Structures are given as C-alpha cells and as structure tokens.
Amino acid sequence: MTRKDLLDIESLSRREIEHLLDQAGPFKELFTRSVKKVPALKGKSVLTLFYEPSTRTLSSFEVAAKRLSADVTNFDVPHSSVVKGESVRDTIATLQAMRTDYIIVRNKMAGLPLVIARETKACVINAGDGAHAHPTQALLDGFTFREVFPKPEGKKILIVGDILHSRVARSTSTLMRKLGVEVAWLGPGSLVPKYGPEDIRRFTNFDEAMQWAPDSIYLLRVQMERQDAPYFPSLREYTKLYGVTRERFKRIADQGIYIMHPGPVNRGVELCDDVMNYSRCLIDQQVENGIAARMAVLYWLKPDENSPS
Amino acid sequence: MSNTLTEADIAQGVEKLTRSIHEANLDQNYVLVGLRSRGDEVAERILVALAAVGINVPMGVLDISLYRDDLAHLNSNPKLEGSDLPFAVDGANVILVDDVLFTGRTVRAAIDALMDYGRPAKIELAVLIDRGHRELPFSPNYVGIELETKRLDYVDVKLKETDGMDLVEVTENRD
Numbered sequence: 001m002t003r004k005d006l007l008d009i010e011s012l013s014r015r016e017i018e019h020l021l022d023q024a025g026p027f028k029e030l031f032t033r034s035v036k037k038v039p040a041l042k043g044k045s046v047l048t049l050f051y052e053p054s055t056r057t058l059s060s061f062e063v064a065a066k067r068l069s070a071d072v073t074n075f076d077v078p079h080s081s082v083v084k085g086e087s088v089r090d091t092i093a094t095l096q097a098m099r100t101d102y103i104i105v106r107n108k109m110a111g112l113p114l115v116i117a118r119e120t121k122a123c124v125i126n127a128g129d130g131a132h133a134h135p136t137q138a139l140l141d142g143f144t145f146r147e148v149f150p151k152p153e154g155k156k157i158l159i160v161g162d163i164l165h166s167r168v169a170r171s172t173s174t175l176m177r178k179l180g181v182e183v184a185w186l187g188p189g190s191l192v193p194k195y196g197p198e199d200i201r202r203f204t205n206f207d208e209a210m211q212w213a214p215d216s217i218y219l220l221r222v223q224m225e226r227q228d229a230p231y232f233p234s235l236r237e238y239t240k241l242y243g244v245t246r247e248r249f250k251r252i253a254d255q256g257i258y259i260m261h262p263g264p265v266n267r268g269v270e271l272c273d274d275v276m277n278y279s280r281c282l283i284d285q286q287v288e289n290g291i292a293a294r295m296a297v298l299y300w301l302k303p304d305e306n307s308p309s
Numbered sequence: 310m311s312n313t314l315t316e317a318d319i320a321q322g323v324e325k326l327t328r329s330i331h332e333a334n335l336d337q338n339y340v341l342v343g344l345r346s347r348g349d350e351v352a353e354r355i356l357v358a359l360a361a362v363g364i365n366v367p368m369g370v371l372d373i374s375l376y377r378d379d380l381a382h383l384n385s386n387p388k389l390e391g392s393d394l395p396f397a398v399d400g401a402n403v404i405l406v407d408d409v410l411f412t413g414r415t416v417r418a419a420i421d422a423l424m425d426y427g428r429p430a431k432i433e434l435a436v437l438i439d440r441g442h443r444e445l446p447f448s449p450n451y452v453g454i455e456l457e458t459k460r461l462d463y464v465d466v467k468l469k470e471t472d473g474m475d476l477v478e479v480t481e482n483r484d
Contacts, residue, residue: 002385019388026372026391035425038375040386068375299375299386 004304005117005124006297008133009174017142017178020296024143027299028292030067040299041070047100049075049091049116050127051107056263056287057127057137061104064294070102088112096120102298105129123301125294131165137262138171140293142179144286145216148258153180158209160242161220161270162191162231168262169220173200184212187242190231206242210251216258216282219244219270235269244271249278258282314438314454314477319468322437322453323351327358329451330404330435339402341368341435344419345390348407350468351437355406369394371405376418398427404451408466410436413445438477440464 001016009017030036046065050058058074065072075095086094095103096119104125105113110132117124128134142152149155157176163169163185173183177197184201185192186209192202203209222238232238239245244252244259249272252259259271259281267273275281314322330339343352349370356368371394374387405419416434423429435451440458458464461482467474 023389026389029391033426038425039421040375040380043381299389302383302385 002300002302004301005113005126006135006301007113007117007124007126009135009138009171009178010133012135012178014178017139017175020139020293020300021143021146023296023299024139024289024292027295028289031288031292037067037069039069041065041068041101044068044070044101045099046070046072046102046104046298047075047095047098047122048072048127049077049095049103049105051077051105051112052128054106054127056290057106060287060290061125061127061136061294064291064298065102067291068295068298070298073100088115092116092119095122101303102301121303123303125297125301128167131167132170134167134171136290136294136297137168138175139297140286140290141172141218141260141262142175143293144260144282144289145176145181146179147285147289148282149215152176154182155216156182156184156212156214157216157218158184158186158203158212158214159218159220160186160209162223163187163220164191164193164231165223166220172218173197184209184214188232188238206248213255214257216260217244217252218260219265221262221264222266222269224266239269243269244275246272246274249274253278253280256280260286263287312479314456316475318454319437319475319477323354323358326351326435326437326451326453327355330355331359331362331364333451334402337402339366339404340396341366342394342403342405342419342423343368343370344405344407344415345370345372345374345392347466347468347471348405350470351408352406353470355435367396369396371419371422373415373418373422376422378414378418392422392426394426398423398429400428400430402431402433403429404433404435406435408436408468409438409440409464410434410447410449410452411440411442411464413443413447416447417445438464438466 048058048061062072100122103116103122104127105116106127107129110130113124113126113129126133126135146152159169176183184203186203189204259275261283341352343349352368359366372390372392374389380386420432433450436449437453438456439449439452440456442460458479463480465478467476469475
C-alpha cells in the first residue's frame with residue numbers, strides 16, 4: 001500500500017502509521033554511519049514551499065531529502081513572485097512546469113496542500129497548514145513515544161497549551177489515539193476545544209491533570225507571534241498556571257514522566273531551564289527522529305501515474 | 310536436468326559452499342555478510358557448518374533496498390529491515406552471501422552499500438545458486454549449485470527460516 005501525498009494523519013490507517021514508524025527505525029540507524037547518505041532518491045527533486053517562517057521543520061525536511069540523495073530547492077517565498085502578487089494557482093502552474101517530484105508545503109491556510117496535491121503529479125507533503133494538520137510532526141512524535149514505550153497501547157499522554165490553534169496538537173492527538181494511546185488536553189478554558197473526540201479528557205487545572213497520571217507530558221509552544229488576539233491575560237499567568245515550573249518539574253521527575261515539545265521552546269514560559277537537562281526530556285531526540293520520520297515518508301510516497309500532468 | 314532442488318540438494322550446496330570458502334581462507338580472517346532476504350539465512354547456515362568444524366567467523370546482514378537501481382520503477386518501495394554489521398568494515402575481508410545470483414544488480418547494490426560502512430580490504434561473493442544471465446560484469450568466487458535456466462524463467466527459492474521449507478522451483482515464463 002502506498003500513497004501519492006501525505007496531507008494529514010486522519011486519513012491514515014493504523015497499519016500505515018505503524019508501517020511508517022517501523023520504517024523510520026532503519027533510517028535512524030543510518031545516522032551512526034560515517035556516510036549518512038543513501039542513494040534511494042538519486043535524481044529526484046524536492047521543492048520546499050514555505051509560506052510561513054520555519055527553521056526546524058524546513059531544515060529537517062532538507063536534511064532528510066539530502067540524506068536520500070534527492071536534489072532540494074527552496075522556493076524562497078518572501079522573495080518570490082507571491083510577494084509580487086502571483087496567485088497560488090499560478091504558483092502551482094509554475095511548480096508543475098518545473099517537474100519537481102516532491103513538494104513540501106507549509107501555509108497558514110488550511111487545505112492549501114490538498115489543492116496543490118490535486119493539481120500536480122508531484123508527491124505533496126503537508127509541513128503544516130493553518131490549525132489543520134502537521135502529519136510529519138505527529139509521526140516523529142509517535143516514533144519518539146514508541147522508542148520509550150515499545151507497546152504504546154494504554155499509555156497516557158497529556159498535551160498542554162493552546163490546543164485550539166495547534167495543528168501539532170490535532171495531528172499528534174489523532175496519531176496517538178490511532179496507536180491506542182490515551183490522550184488528554186490541558187490548557188486555559190478558552191484554548192481547549194470542547195468539540196472533537198469525546199475520548200480525549202479535558203483539563204484546565206494542572207494538579208487535576210497530574211492525578212490522571214500521564215506517562216508523558218507534551219508541552220506545546222506558546223505562539224508569541226500569534227498573540228495579537230490574546231486568549232489568556234499574560235505570559236506570566238500562563239506560566240503560573242500551565243508552565244512546568246521548578247516546583248512542578250520536581251513532581252514530574254519524581255514520577256519519571258517523559259517530557260516532549262515540538263520546539264522551539266520558550267524557556268521560562270512553557271518550561272523551566274531544569275527540564276532541558278532532565279534525563280527523560282525527549283526534546284533533542286524528537287529533533288533527530290524528525291529526520292528519520294521524514295525520510296520514511298519520502299521513501300514511502302510514490303507519484304500516481306494517473307494524476308494530472 | 311531437473312527443475313526442482315530438494316532439501317537434500319540445498320544442503321549439499323551449502324556444504325560445498327562452506328568447504329570452498331573454508332579451503333580458500335585457511336590462512337586469513339574474514340567476515341560473512343548475508344544479503345536480506347534469504348542471503349542472511351544462507352550465511353547463517355554456512356556459519357553453523359563452519360562452527361561444526363571449530364571455526365568461528367563474524368557475520369552481519371545487509372539490507373540493500375535503498376541502493377537498488379529500480380526503485381523508480383516499482384509501484385511500492387521494498388520494506389526496509391535495516392542492516393546489522395557488528396564489526397568494523399574497514400580493512401575486513403568480506404564475503405557477501407546471497408541465495409541466487411542472476412543479473413548481478415543486487416551485487417552491485419550490495420557493494421555500494423557496504424562501501425558506505427567503510428573500506429574493506431577485499432570483497433568476495435558466495436552464492437548458493439548461480440542461475441546465469443548476468444547483466445553486469447560479476448563472477449562469483451564461491452558457488453554452491455550451478456543451475457541452468459532460461460533468461461525469463463522464474464526461480465523461486467524457499468528456505469526454512471523465511472518460508473517454512475527448503476525448496477527451489479524453476480518455472481518457465483510462458484508469456
């Protein structure tokens with residue numbers, strides 16, 4: 001079973017997810033060799049199209065594609081014709097004419113990757129679209145979670161922060177649930193949606209969430225750049241109520257709970273400095289695993305001969 | 310010429326392969342590297358046969374999927390199992406082991422893959438079955454069984470660990 005595009009986690013079966021997580025393992029093993037590159041995608045072209053700023057995801061994809069020997073071109077959006085007023089549709093026509101094999105797209109509009117996927121022969125990977133989905137983040141989270149819990153079924157993950165606006169929370173929750181992991185959300189009432197899957201526990205109080213006894217706590221980044229319409233009064237209050245402060249960290253460490261975060265972290269907001277030196281902090285591991293997971297995705301997708309040329 | 314190899318034929322092939330590897334390497338160290346899949350099982354059997362006469366050699370397995378030259382033509386890519394080479398490849402005398410030698414494309418991929426782990430002193434090739442029809446200039450150093458086939462014949466190898474039985478069947482392509 002193979003697909004042309006990876007647009008979200010929702011449409012993947014548990015078997016497909018497990019296949020991708022299984023495949024990320026052998027890719028990660030390559031990183032310990034002195035030659036980290038393999039020729040699997042030799043001669044293939046990968047185009048990254050990031051309409052939103054990103055350093056980590058963009059370079060993670062770039063490293064993944066290069067380790068598979070693909071040629072990578074970054075479509076420099078801030079300097080491109082988009083700024084000069086070219087419509088998305090015309091950009092797609094341009095991309096199509098370039099005959100690129102893979103397009104990796106990030107945009108603040110949910111659904112744009114789907115539009116591009118429908119209209120091009122290239123394999124399209126969604127690298128984050130609005131508050132909709134960020135499937136490769138979810139895959140690397142699932143892979144990291146399985147490294148510490150080889151049998152994830154029945155384990156518990158608590159996702160903390162602005163759930164409402166987070167594509168990471170959405171995709172990672174979906175993936176974890178498909179693996180049989182119990183998911184709970186914690187955050188200010190204004191940022192924890194009441195709609196959505198009923199099996200996800202909702203908490204607005206840190207202590208109550210701790211009593212649920214999670215195996216891992218997943219801290220979302222407070223998106224400073226998106227606080228123009230604030231959903232909570234101040235950063236200080238957020239940290240006081242939902243941050244992993246030194247006092248909370250002590251309890252977390254005592255209980256041996258793993259800490260995850262999609263990065264980049266705001267030290268002193270979502271978490272205190274001590275967390276970064278904690279032996280069960282998986283944040284650096286997530287970064288390394290991101291490359292392996294993205295290599296697995298690139299290796300898995302196959303262009304569809306029947307799609308529009 | 311029978312178009313089927315039985316369990317006994319396969320055992321004989323492994324024995325011949327083991328003997329020729331042993332005799333050619335009396336005065337030097339070497340490592341066996343089995344190619345996934347089934348090449349690893351052949352290597353395992355050679356290892357057991359060598360151990361029976363008191364010789365222990367290191368063994369590794371190589372997954373060559375990422376080095377295949379036909380990935381772009383496949384509808385879905387082969388599942389990766391990963392490689393495991395529990396020794397330094399640098400300076401080693403490596404004997405690649407596979408079940409069947411046909412076009413030689415797998416050997417090309419295997420040599421490329423191995424070189425990315427280090428710089429071996431020497432690479433040799435051992436195959437349980439040589440069925441001919443090379444498309445690349447390779448010649449095996451050790452052969453268990455020479456099997457006469459037509460270019461388009463399908464050679465189906467079954468080995469116990471992977472397939473539950475030892476059997477090789479040659480089917481003629483009637484297209």
